[in-house]
Amino acid sequence: MSVGNDSGPHPVSTAEGPSVPIHLRPATEADVPVLVPLLLRLKRLNEEFDPLLKVREDADEQARNLLKANLSDPKSVVLSAEGVGADKDKVVGFVRAVVRERPFYHPEFEGVILDIYLLPLYRRRRVGEYLLHEVSAALKAKGAGVVTAEFPAQNEIAVRFYAKRGFRPITAIHARSL
């Protein structure tokens, strides 16, 4: 629908830092209990876009295990965003990414952004932009020569967010039920 639905979470890009100074740091094992619900919020958002993205009943446990595995995996990057003021020391968002090898292409290593999530009050305030900038740097430091992002094809907010920051579609995943 084209009507009125312009409430994307992210502003037009600039190279400036976040107008809300959040504190971004590598996630730790202690963050897992607060990261799990944020990750599940993102997966439930994805569910809105396609029935083939229906969230499993055990998603909670899966999220916990996955995050723990990521935290001990040198190829993964998980950053926690802490709020300020009343939200000081509270994790208000995160980004999760992994470095994958590309056996056939240059550059050889690809940094894949798997999840970016921010609580609503931190959207449209350039925090997402900042997260993208920081995770890209972390992926580059791990050897990635290209950064990609995975998200539901119907998520136009994400499409716009990345397009404004120079991303273009390079591969597509098409699906049908079996």
Place this chain on the structure above:
Amino acid sequence: MASIPPEREGRRRTRTRDPVSEKSVDQTDALGKRSVELSAYYQGKIETVPKVPVRSLSDFALWYTPGVAEVSRAIHEDPDLAFSLTGRWNTVAIVTDGSRVLGLGEIGPRAALPVMEGKALLFKFLGGVDALPIPIQVNSPDQFIATVEAIAPAFGGINLEDIASPKCFGILEELQRRLEVPVWHDDQLGTAAATVAGLLNALALTHRSVRDVRTVLLGAGAANLVTARLLLALGHDPKRLTLVDQKGILHAERDDMDELMLRNPWKYRAALKTNGGGRTGNLGDALRGADVLLAASTPSPDTVRPDHIEAMAPEPIVFALANPVPEIWPDVAKRAGAAIVATGRSDFPNQVNNSLVFPAVFRGILDARARSIPDEVVLAAARELARGATRRGLSAQHLLPTMEEPEVFPEVAAAAGDTAVRLGVARRKLSHDEFLERARAMMGRSTRLVRALTRARINPPMPRPGRRGRRTE
């Protein structure tokens, strides 16, 4: 008023032992039966009637071809001449897709027609506005918008009616953006304006200001989201305003926020802006210490409980606007300590009624040949309506003018017209006195017209109750 569906009626009967509600159910049933009877007799509530003399058929050379071609040519050269050479200036389309009709829900455009006819009658009788009922069969908001845009050249204004939330917000915004005439959705703007008018007077009576009260809005649909917007425009602190819906307090971290971002961005934005301090929980949690409750939710007498009211700040103001059954009965609310109670019903004091607003607002903006209807116009009408109640003495029992105080309506029309001129959206810039005069004349003519048609028995008198069949003419 149409009868309510049997399941709701049944539930209401079992859930309440209040004699007032029993009486009102019987009354509603009786009115419904009589309404069907009269509909069968009159077969429609409005018809088109010529407004020019026809002395002989040769006059049609003037009213129609060949003479009329020159009128068309003139409008072709200057499209705005349609507002002075045709009836466009005073003609409004009442458009619905039948997706949320009264308390009946999604009954479709055909079943919505009697309601739209009734609205057209109100437009004409109260506002002197020629309104055409136009229920449309559409399958998407985009199709709705395209349809209204397609018919807009015939109209000086569009009144959207009985469209489900949240699609009503997008449809209204987009049509307001596209059309060169005012677009109004009565369930949003009309209800919100009447609510704000009543609230302004309730606050005045209890010596409070909109700037320093804490307000809870129960229901986050068409009416309340706009009421919230208007209150913020009047200086209400967004942090001291809390919206509550079926899932409880609407707050920025609620589980369904991402879904709202996609499906109902209006509610999503309201959640981000309101409820400072991050209150969570249910209606009871929201109401603790609040000054004002504005309830516009689903009809049920148990939605708001006496202990909810008892937990509010001293002299609480309670608007229980669900129809036909308010969220709490006025006597129950009063016993629990409410200083002022308003409902949506005419059989209790302080009826918050759209009919106090839309005929007058349209009168004013049509007389201004307005291009749009900004919120300032709505607020001006609300303020004037509030002022109108003071003419016969403001009290806790008389917050708003009733339908029996028609002297207020031309004033509201003039306030709307004045504001359209001030904001630069009027094609015709009349003075306040001219708007007032014009509104009195148009409204007076309509009332006289209906009475004359009745007196002359061109419109036959109502048949006795119980009589079947149609009128014989």
